[in-house]
Amino acid sequence: MKLTTLLTSAAMALGLATAGVAADKTKVGFVYVGPVGDGGWTYEHDQGRKAVVAEFGDQVETVFVENVAEGPDSERVMTQMALEGADLIFTTSFGYMDPTINVAKKFPNVKFEHATGYKRSDNVSTYSARFYEGRAVQGTIAGHMTKSNVIGYIGSFPIPEVIRGINSAYIHAKKVNPDVEFKIVWAFTWFDPAKEADAAKVLIEQGADVILQHTDSTAPQAAAKAAGDVITFGQASDMSEYAPFPRVSSIIDDWAPYYIARTQAVIDGTWSSKDTWDGIGAGMVGIGEISDAVPADVKAEALALKEKLASGEYHSFTGPLNKQDGTPWLADGETADDGTLAGMTFYVEGLEGDIPQ
Template sequence: MTLSRRNVLKIGGAAAALPLLGHKAFSQTEPLKVGFIYIGTINDNGWNYAHNQGRLYMEQELGDAVESVFVENVAEGPDCERVMRELVQAGCKLIFATSFGYGDYVIKIAQQFPDVKFEHATGYQRSENVATYNARFYEGRAVCGTLAGHLSKTGKAGYIGSFPIPEVVMGINAFVLAARKVNPEFTITPVYISTWNDPAREADAARAMIDQGIDVIAQHTDGPAALQVAEERGIVGGFGQGADMSAFAPKAQLTSIIDNWGPHYAATAKAVIDGTWESKDSWPGLKEGEVVIGDYNESIPDDVVAAAEAVKNGQIDGSMHIFTGPINDHTGAEKVAAGVTLTDADLLSMDWYVEGVIPPA
């Protein structure tokens, strides 16, 4: 099936549905058709790859009760509106829009098709037939920051960001807060490249950082380009983003933040089938298994792995929250008082840097 002259794949349901599906789903005369739109390619080995793995998980879990289509390389702009309309016309009754910049267009299209359910990844706008979902990536950043604090020889990290939106700022802040618990002099320098996936620009940014004495690089972009540069240049390393990227940088990847979208996609499709779907916001993390810390590089000392695991497990059992004060902003002024934990609303509107961040010029 071809939509919009793009690479679109139609996948039939798995051979058999699992028991969690329930009787009502089996009584359907037709499968639920689910559409996905991706900002990049499913072969980016990061963000879009992880979402597509989630789509495949949904197919496996729900079997013949669902079928799915996806559209790759859909830009954040008016084009995504057209693609969503075409997915509706192709029979999709549930559409997942998997990039932040799709938000306004999701709301617009949803108003025109009230019988279709829409879910917007990393979004904040909801309506009667639009829900939002995200993952607490910042929890994974705290684990990565702990590793960086222990392993960096220069005490300087770089962070390749896409756009300075709260989701990205939150990750930068979580990373450096964790690193400074190990090394109070640790700093991080973010660079924004104004795109989610541009391997050449990501690689250039990584080279420039390394030339400036940075020996650990984190990222909130979609592919492994920065890690590949870290591998080539022999610095301490970096982190897989969205998926395990160790195949591209076996020495440089210290660990990875893996986005596990599959359970959300399966549960959402099942809710639509059962008639129990609701417009709401979903924001799970390490505890729920939507954020997963990948294998640690075998070169990391055992005591450093133990420290990272303590941060991971503390966030899972609730004994720690990386955004509990005292926290100063990058000027040194107190932003969060001792013992106070930022609320989700505070995090989702975060537009300031913590101490240790060297803001972009």
């Protein structure tokens, strides 16, 4: 009996010790709007998750749910993650903003990080990247390389993040090619390969020989490849399987350093709510390799612009610039402030069409 009691006690002690080790792990959750294999936005967020695992090993446990629709579904997923012991939850799409705030109120001891939004609280931080800096580089290349002078742009949703990108690409394409014209198709989705392919085909039928996208799949790349002489740029991820043509460069979102730093802050007990908005200089926005399909002088110009953006020598939104209706916005040499950019709901002068409401 004594031996049995000792064995039982030892087993219980071992169980408690194991539970203690498990409890010491920091549990980090990720909510994804698309599949991890989308080749774009969600793929790069999941690369960031994997970097957290590689950095911390047994100190952390990560969980993720993919293809989570914006709205009530996301609130349910976040709630379940919190109930299952998540210490930190990254919600990685703009439409998760209100659900994140709602769930955070119910779980004040859980830390939340919302990508691309603007609503914060004591346990909710926000983070985003200055994608518009990458659009300036893309616009420069696109303006030089278009032969038809028609550049197509696939928009996801008419939110400030997307509008900033359209404006930045247009401004810089126009700088190098005054005859350039933008045609914009709104897909009203982040990830839907069929809709994205259809949008690309419509733009190509309208004469576009360069396609930019703010949607997450590689479907526009495939449509451009099938069309022949149409140039594309990778979105959020390198999409290098379509290099060196039609994909001639890309914007790459590198979330890994941020995810590692914020996880470390939770482990250390130093996490606090803040807003982060970094760009090329901080490494959150990368410019994918510019392929040899781009003339050497254009490549050099694009890389020089990248360096000026990274150093802060140049700002993507530098006057003189007017709004679409011709009213003055930025005087000569004046640069846009972050507040205006964060809430941008207007096109710059020269862009045609209305922004959907």
